[in-house]
Amino acid sequence: MTVTNRQILLKSRPVGEPTEDNFKLVETPLPEPGPGQFRVRVIYMSLDPYMRGRMGAEKSYAASAELGQPMVGGGVGVVEVSNNEQFKPGDYVVCYSGWQSYCLSDGTGVMKLDPANAPISTGLGVLGMPGLTAYYGLLEIGKPQPGETVVVAAASGAVGSVVGQIARIKGCRAVGIAGSKEKCDFVTGELGFDACVNYKDPDFREKLAAACPNGIDVYFENVGGKVLEAVIPLFNDDARMPLCGLISQYNMTELPQGVNKLPALLRAILTHRLLIQGFIISYHFKHQPAFLKDAGGWIREGKLKYREDIVKGIENAPEAFIGLLQGRNFGKLLVQVSDDPTR
Structure with missing residues (x-):
């Protein structure tokens, strides 16, 4: 039996911030599975910041999403x-x-x-790619030690929220950076971070310094921009910076205006013997x-908590992704x- 597959295609490549015009919703017939294949009905579809990079044509660590094809991404479904x-x-x-209601697979991946x-x-x-990203980046690159201060940007997000909680499990002081009072309250009240600072506050730099009285030993970078600029003066000797993402820069079409902060970063790398390592x-x-x-054990023990933001309807994926x-x-x-069916 042929099923009707709803797909969100990449219609055009964005210049700067994506718009809904870059996407197109279509309905196409999906054939029966061939030899060795199976059909999955997608239940949940993941939206992640890395997808912005895949929308461009620039050479990167992975192939660009193809025009006229479903947007790339992970999903959970039932065979x-x-x-x-x-x-x-x-x-x-x-x-x-990918961004579609059904897919065919041969089991690879x-x-x-x-x-x-x-x-x-x-x-x-929390038990998928974002959780693994947090786990590997913090423990294998950040190597937090008991008593150290771990700072994480985008602390209420899928990756950052896990980073801070693992830091606490490992005996560290966890300081989050988020974009609203509501998010900061969630990070400290629900997730158990020691502190969280709103980067939109006019005195953000001063508040971050106050939250890190003993400096920063590990900074888990998800954002870049002014958040990183506020972190640089607070690095301790031999600090580590796992570089996971730079969401503040993904829509840039030119270099930012203003004072060049690269010399300050390079000086900090030299004088404090910083380790900065990007990873995919x-x-x-x-x-x-x-x-x-x-992670499964920590969840069962109540040490690792998570929050999901679920948008209903594949037609709403472009707007949600832009958000x-x-x-x-x-x-x-x-x-x-x-x-x-499981809920």
């Missing part, structure tokens, strides 16, 4: 029809589905989920088993594409 012995109808899976262990949506968030989590999936074991780049989401941003 409906299968010609693959490893995946049976009724199996819940996380896969690289697909992982089964057990709804009895955790809500299936967490396969795209797709190169580090060998750490996934250890991550799932540790993500503007910081409008609160928690891990998901689009619910179809009914979730």
Whole structure:
């Protein structure tokens, strides 16, 4: 039986901030699975900042999304029809589905989920790529030691929220940076960070310094821009900076105006012997088993909490994605594409 597949295509490449005109909603027939294939009905679709980079034509660590094809991204769904012995109808899976309501797969890169262990949506968030990103970046690059101060930008987001909580589990002082009082209150009240500073406050620099009286030993970078500028003077000797993202720069069409801060950063790197290391989590999936074991245990013990921001309807994905780049989401941003039988 042929099903109707709703897809969000990349219609054009954005210049600066994406608009809804860069996307196109279409309905196309999806054929039956071929030999070794199975069909997945997508339930949740992930929206992540890295997708902005994939919309451009510039050379990067991964191929650009193709014009006229579904936008790239991960999804969680249920197998409906299968010609693959490893995946049976009724199996819940996380896969690289793209922005569409159905997908065909041969099982490459697909992982089964057990709804009895955790809500299936967490396969795209706290127990998925964002959680693994936080786990690897903090523990393998940041190497936090008990008593140190760990600062994380975008602290209420899918990655940052996990970074700060793991820092606390490891005996560190966790300081978050977020974009509203509501987000800061959530970071300290619900997630248990020691402090959180609103980068939109006019005295942000002073408040960040006050929250880090002993300086900064690990700074987990998700943002860049003025947030990084406020962090630079606070670095301790031998501090580490896992470089995960630069969301403040993703829509830039030219270099920012104003004072060049690169000399100050380079001086800090030299005089404080800083380690700054960028990383792409797709190169580090060998750490996934250890991550799932540790994170699953922390969730069961109540040490690791999470928040999801769920938008219903695939047609609302472009607007939600644009809002993500503007910081409008609160928690891990998901689009619910179809009914979730597990809830």
